Amino acid sequence: MLRERGAMAATARNVAVLINGNARGVTDRVIRLVSSVVPPDHLYVSRSLVEGRTLIRRILQAGYDAVLTGGGDGTFVQFVSQIRDAVRSADLGRDRMPAVGVFKLGTGNALAGLLGCNEPTEEGLTADFWKARYTALTRAMRFVEVEGRVAPFAGVGLDARILNDFITVKDRARGTPLEPYLSGGGGYFTAIAGLTIPKLVVTRLPEVTIVNEGAPAWRVGPDGRRVGPLILRGETLYQGPVQIASVSRLDGFGYHFRLFPFAYVRDDRLHLRVAASGVPEILSRLYWIWRGEYFSDTIHDFLVERIAMRAERPLPFQIGGDGEGHRSFIRYELCDEPLELLDFRTSPAILPVGPTAARPGGDGAGDAGDGADGKGDRGRSRTSSGRSSRPLGHPRSVRPVRA
Numbered sequence: 503m504l505r506e507r508g509a510m511a512a513t514a515r516n517v518a519v520l521i522n523g524n525a526r527g528v529t530d531r532v533i534r535l536v537s538s539v540v541p542p543d544h545l546y547v548s549r550s551l552v553e554g555r556t557l558i559r560r561i562l563q564a565g566y567d568a569v570l571t572g573g574g575d576g577t578f579v580q581f582v583s584q585i586r587d588a589v590r591s592a593d594l595g596r597d598r599m600p601a602v603g604v605f606k607l608g609t610g611n612a613l614a615g616l617l618g619c620n621e622p623t624e625e626g627l628t629a630d631f632w633k634a635r636y637t638a639l640t641r642a643m644r645f646v647e648v649e650g651r652v653a654p655f656a657g658v659g660l661d662a663r664i665l666n667d668f669i670t671v672k673d674r675a676r677g678t679p680l681e682p683y684l685s686g687g688g689g690y691f692t693a694i695a696g697l698t699i700p701k702l703v704v705t706r707l708p709e710v711t712i713v714n715e716g717a718p719a720w721r722v723g724p725d726g727r728r729v730g731p732l733i734l735r736g737e738t739l740y741q742g743p744v745q746i747a748s749v750s751r752l753d754g755f756g757y758h759f760r761l762f763p764f765a766y767v768r769d770d771r772l773h774l775r776v777a778a779s780g781v782p783e784i785l786s787r788l789y790w791i792w793r794g795e796y797f798s799d800t801i802h803d804f805l806v807e808r809i810a811m812r813a814e815r816p817l818p819f820q821i822g823g824d825g826e827g828h829r830s831f832i833r834y835e836l837c838d839e840p841l842e843l844l845d846f847r848t849s850p851a852i853l854p855v856g857p858t859a860a861r862p863g864g865d866g867a868g869d870a871g872d873g874a875d876g877k878g879d880r881g882r883s884r885t886s887s888g889r890s891s892r893p894l895g896h897p898r899s900v901r902p903v904r905a
Contacts (some may be wrong), residue, residue, distance in 0.1 A: 515567040522573030523549045526609045539627045568601040574608020576824030583651040603844030610823035612756040618847035639848040642840035653822040657748020662818035667693035687757045707743035716808025724797040743778045760794030771805035808835035
């Protein structure tokens with residue numbers, strides 16, 4: 503049975519907001535802004551790993567239905583992994599995780615874009631908090647398991663370099679007239695052209711070997727369909743030079759940077775992208791690479807469940823957009839259990855309670871509640887279980903561009 507569009511949840515969720523006070527972009531001003539939106543009894547600010555674990559145990563013991571994290575994708579990885587570990591410890595009286603979502607606060611916001619979060623203004627955060635309490639539906643999604651953590655994406659090589667260089671560009675631009683132009687896509691292009699590419703010119707591509715350790719894997723072509731035979735457990739998926747070797751359950755890093763165009767093809771597989779593209783190819787095809795529409799003989803895409811990668815030398819490594827040093831051996835796998843994600847795109851444009859309730863038709867706050875694409879909940883069905891029938895990933899049609 504479908505729930506009527508715009509209907510409130512039967513009971514309001516009890517929502518905690520957990521902020522990483524050390525995250526880039528989370529300043530005292532941002533914390534004051536969040537404090538003006540979230541009741542103090544439901545706001546938790548962590549300044550260290552130890553404090554974070556203590557606050558998470560307190561949140562779980564309090565019986566919250568949902569937790570919103572604030573501080574970017576890396577913060578989401580840290581807190582959600584700690585929440586899962588605490589629930590698994592079996593001494594808190596909980597047998598399942600709360601639903602999880604994000605406030606768009608940090609520097610890396612791929613998840614915030616996917617889930618339709620508003621900009622971090624008082625009006626936007628207010629709308630998102632009320633959606634989390636009353637109208638947002640949840641979507642089950644299995645993420646990447648790597649080094650004991652739950653992450654939307656992780657990898658070695660070029661993506662780790664780009665993400666770290668992007669953070670450098672944003673940090674250098676903060677407080678200058680260039681900040682508005684270098685905080686999004688412009689910052690990525692500047693990082694790639696000004697920092698990442700010059701490093702690549704003088705670096706020899708390392709050799710890696712990637713072996714399938716899980717269920718059958720396969721290579722996919724530009725249309726997302728299988729190419730060649732199944733690759734069974736113990737067989738080698740790839741052996742050769744790499745510019746990037748990364749896995750993801752999201753199609754990109756935010757700002758419409760779609761590095762993983764096949765991440766939503768299967769719910770039970772990760773998208774593994776291995777590329778050995780040279781600098782001239784990257785520069786001349788950057789626009790199409792950004793859009794997820796470029797394919798060539800130097801780019802290899804696979805759908806995998808569990809893999810092991812060994813490199814001839816340690817390579818730059820990132821988990822959820824945060825640099826993790828260098829690794830020469832990594833094991834990636836699909837998480838056994840899905841996360842229940844709060845998806846603000848499933849909320850109606852005009853909230854039946856909260857910031858827009860007294861303003862039918864909206865005057866800014868209603869628009870803020872529209873979600874990432876500004877279309878609110880038009881034409882989206884809801885199931886009687888309180889979860890949306892619309893798939894989380896929505897791969898658009900791809901017009902392949904070849905070398």
